[in-house]
Amino acid sequence: MKRRDFIKLVGGSAALFPIIIPPVFSQQASLSRWRSYRLTYRVDLPGEGKRARLWLPLPDTNDTPYQFSQGSVWSGNAKIARFDTIAGTASPMFYAEWHGDGSRRMTVSSVIKTADRTVNLENYSERGRSAIPADIKGFLQPTKYIPLDGIVRKTALSITKDVNTHSPLKAARAIYNWVIDNSYRDQATRGCGRGDIKSMLESNNLGGKCADLNALFVGLARAAGIPARSHYGIRIDESATHKSLGKFGDISKEQHCRAEFYLAGLGWVPVDPADVHQLALEEGLPHDHLKVIALREKLFGSWEMNWVAFNHATDIMLARDSIAGTLPFFMYPHAEIGSHQQDSLEPAEFTYKIISTELVGTGAKLS
Numbered sequence: 001m002k003r004r005d006f007i008k009l010v011g012g013s014a015a016l017f018p019i020i021i022p023p024v025f026s027q028q029a030s031l032s033r034w035r036s037y038r039l040t041y042r043v044d045l046p047g048e049g050k051r052a053r054l055w056l057p058l059p060d061t062n063d064t065p066y067q068f069s070q071g072s073v074w075s076g077n078a079k080i081a082r083f084d085t086i087a088g089t090a091s092p093m094f095y096a097e098w099h100g101d102g103s104r105r106m107t108v109s110s111v112i113k114t115a116d117r118t119v120n121l122e123n124y125s126e127r128g129r130s131a132i133p134a135d136i137k138g139f140l141q142p143t144k145y146i147p148l149d150g151i152v153r154k155t156a157l158s159i160t161k162d163v164n165t166h167s168p169l170k171a172a173r174a175i176y177n178w179v180i181d182n183s184y185r186d187q188a189t190r191g192c193g194r195g196d197i198k199s200m201l202e203s204n205n206l207g208g209k210c211a212d213l214n215a216l217f218v219g220l221a222r223a224a225g226i227p228a229r230s231h232y233g234i235r236i237d238e239s240a241t242h243k244s245l246g247k248f249g250d251i252s253k254e255q256h257c258r259a260e261f262y263l264a265g266l267g268w269v270p271v272d273p274a275d276v277h278q279l280a281l282e283e284g285l286p287h288d289h290l291k292v293i294a295l296r297e298k299l300f301g302s303w304e305m306n307w308v309a310f311n312h313a314t315d316i317m318l319a320r321d322s323i324a325g326t327l328p329f330f331m332y333p334h335a336e337i338g339s340h341q342q343d344s345l346e347p348a349e350f351t352y353k354i355i356s357t358e359l360v361g362t363g364a365k366l367s
Contacts, residue, residue, distance in 0.1 A: 003200065004146060006205040009085060009298065010076060010148065014217070023213060027225070033115040033116065033146050034068070034113040034114070034115050035113065035114055035115070035305075035358065036070075036111065036112070036113050036358065036359035036360075037111070037112050037113075037236050037237065037239070037308070037356055037357065037358055037359060038109055038110070038111050038356070038357045038359055039059060039109065039110045039112060039234070039236060039308060039354070039355075039356055040107065040108070040109040040110075040354070040355045040356075040357070041056050041094075041106070041107065041108045041333065041352060041353075042107050042352065042353045042354075042355065043056075043076075043104075043105070043106045043107070043108075043333065043335075043350075043351065043352045044103075044104065044105055044146075044352075045098070045104035045106075045342075045351060046104075046337060046351065047102050047103060047104060047336075048101060048337065049101065049337040049340070050099065050100060050101065050305045050337035050338065051097070051099055051337075052097070052098040052104055052335065052336070052337045052338075053096070053097050053098075053319075053322075053335065053336045053337075054078075054094075054095065054096040054097070054106060054333070054334070054335045055093055055094070055095055055318050055330075055333070055334040055335070056092075056093060056094040056095075056108055056333050057092075057093055057232070057310040057311060057330050057331060057332070057333075058072055058083075058092040058093055058094055058108075058110055058310065059072075059092070059110050059112045059233075059308050059309070059310060060091065060092070060233075060308075060309045060310060060311060061090075061092050062090065063119070065115070066114060066115050066116070066117035066303070066305050067112060067113070067114050067115075067225045067305065067308065067309055068112065068113040068114075069110065069112055070110075070111040070112065070113065071110070071111060071112075072092070072094070072108060072109065072110040072111075073108070074094060074096075074106065074107065074108045074109075075106075075107050076096065076105045076106035076107060077096050077098075077103060077104070077105050077106075078096035078104070078106060079097055079098055079099045080095070080096065080097040081094075081095070081096045081097075081106070082094075082095055082096075083095075083305065085186050086311060086313050086316055086318075087316070087317060087318075088318075089311065089314075089329075091310065091311035091313050091321065092311075092314075093330070094108050102134040104363075111359065112236075114236075114289045114305035114306075114307075114308065115305055116302070116303070116304055116305050117270055117302060117303045117305055118268050118301060118302040119266070119267075119268075119270065119301045119302065120301075121169065121300075121301050122270070123230055124167070124169060124263065124265075124266055126166065126167055126169060126263075126265075127323055128162070129263075129264040129265045130264050130265050131264065132227060132262070132264055136227050136262050138229070138350075139150070139222065139227040139228060139229045139323075140222050140225070140226075140227050141222070141264065142222075143314045143315050143328075144314075144315050144326065144328065144329050145194060145195045145196045145197065145198070145215065145314075146195065146197055146198075146215060146218060146219040146222070146314075147198050147359060148219065148222055148223045148237050150198070150224075151198065151201045151202055152197060152198060152201060152219050152220065152223045153181055153223045155201055155220060155223075156175070156219075156220040156221075156223035157176050157223075157224070159178045159220065159224070160174055160175070160224050162174075168225070168226045168261075168263060168264075169263060171221075171224050171225075171226060172221055172226055172228075172261045172263075172269070172271075173300060175217060175220045175221050175224065175226075176217060176271055176273055178220070179216050179217045179220070179273045180215060180273045180276050180277070180296060182206055183206035183207065183208070183213050183216060183273070183277065184206065184207050184277060184281075185207070185208070185209060185213070185214075185274070185277035185278055185280075185281045186207030186208050186209065187281070189207070189208050189209045189212065190345055191211075191255070191332065191344075191345040192208070192209045192210045192211040192212075192255055192256065192257055192331065193208040193209040193210070193211040193212035193213075193215075194211065194212065194328050195212055195214075195215030195230070195257075195326075195328055195329065196212070196215075197212070197215050197216050197219045197220075200212065200216065209274065210256050210257040210258070210272075210274035210275070210278075210332075211230065211232075211257040211328075211329065212274075213274040213277065214230050214257050214258060214259040214271075214272065214273065214274050214320075215230055215257075215259075215271055216273075217259050217261075217271060217273055218230050218261075219292060220258050221261050226261050226262070227261065227262035228259060228260065228261040229259070229260055229312045230257050230258070230259050230312060230314070230329070231257065231258045231259070231260065231309045231310075231311075232254060232255070232257050232309075232310050232311055232312065232313075232329050232331035233255070233257070233258070233307055233308050233309040233310045233331070234246050234251060234254050234255050234307065234308055234310070234354065235251060235254040235255075235256050235306060235307050236248070236251060236254075236306060236307060237306035237356065237358065238306060238307050239304055239306055241304070241308070242279055242283075242295070244278060244279055244282035244283050245275055245279060245282075245304070245306075246304075247308045247356075248356055248358070249355065249356060250305075250353060250354070250355060251345065251354050251356050252347040252352065252353050252354045255331045255332055256307055257274070257329075257331065258270065258271075258272045258274075258303060258307070258309075259271050259272065260274070262367055269301055269322045270299075270301065270302060270303040271300050271301070272303065273299070273300045273301060275295070275299055276292060276295055276296045276299060279291070279292060279295055280292050310330070310331060311330060313329065313330055314329055315327075315328065316328075316329065316330045317333060318330070322336065323336055323339060323341055324336070332344035332345065333350065333352050333354075335350060335352075344351065
């Protein structure tokens with residue numbers, strides 16, 4: 001049995017004890033690079049209505065060289081409460097349900113270890129590369145908001161027409177550069193956006209936030225024959241280098257989407273064109289500023305792991321009778337009270353808070 005096959009999601013306790021030591025990965029140079037955090041949801045739903053339901057995305061339990069989950073616990077007064085997975089995936093989530101009116105409280109905590117992630121592309125050779133594995137080919141498929149025909153395919157082919165067709169790495173870099181050069185961060189976009197790239201391209205309005213801009217990279221890469229996917233998660237700590245790209249403590253509005261593409265013989269390669277735009281906009285820097293140029297180069301092949309990945313699921317139905325229908329992705333808390341859906345993008349109205357604490361030894365760094 002693999003270690004991750006043991007119960008890592010356990011309920012019924014308000015305390016969470018990180019007792020499992022991190023796995024040793026071949027790509028991980030030193031265990032001292034791991035940082036430990038507790039991610040906590042505190043939810044207090046309104047008491048009206050005869051039935052209330054809550055869904056929470058949880059840290060990915062598919063351990064990697066850059067993220068390792070040590071389990072989750074819950075406490076609260078729900079009639080039904082369980083750790084579950086998003087339908088059709090192995091991605092974890094929490095579900096709770098209340099019957100009748102009155103107090104509706106829930107706290108869910110997870111402990112996660114993270115380590116900064118870098119993939120060395122300098123020595124990668126595409127000569128004699130292996131075929132794309134069957135389990136990766138799913139990331140070449142269209143989704144509701146990321147079709148791969150029409151204007152998406154036309155745009156992808158125009159970007160890569162001068163690139164060696166036998167070099168997915170060069171094609172991915174061309175798409176990454178195109179997204180940065182042609183899109184922009186639109187502060188008026190609610191939340192992280194929806195990732196509706198067909199509408200973006202058809203309207204020639206390439207503004208948005210992380211779920212939009214990184215979906216643009218993913219869709220164009222897939223249309224060019226390169227497996228790619230978005231990862232949905234949350235910033236959990238301050239950035240070591242860029243104040244605008246991190247947050248610690250109250251992280252209720254710090255959801256963030258990132259992207260990856262796949263190279264045969266190497267694996268998944270991290271990118272984040274959206275953060276290049278966020279740095280430039282929030283720090284008032286032109287895109288030819290040395291700081292922005294340096295981040296642009298860095299984010300093609302690396303992620304600073306002051307962020308935690310939840311899942312890469314798309315076109316999600318949380319329940320057959322959910323009034324929300326199909327969600328483009330699952331990155332925010334979701335609640336339904338009677339026939340009313342709470343506004344996930346307004347934590348105060350929804351009445352939830354997400355808190356991060358850093359675990360140091362046997363204690364916690366609160367600020």
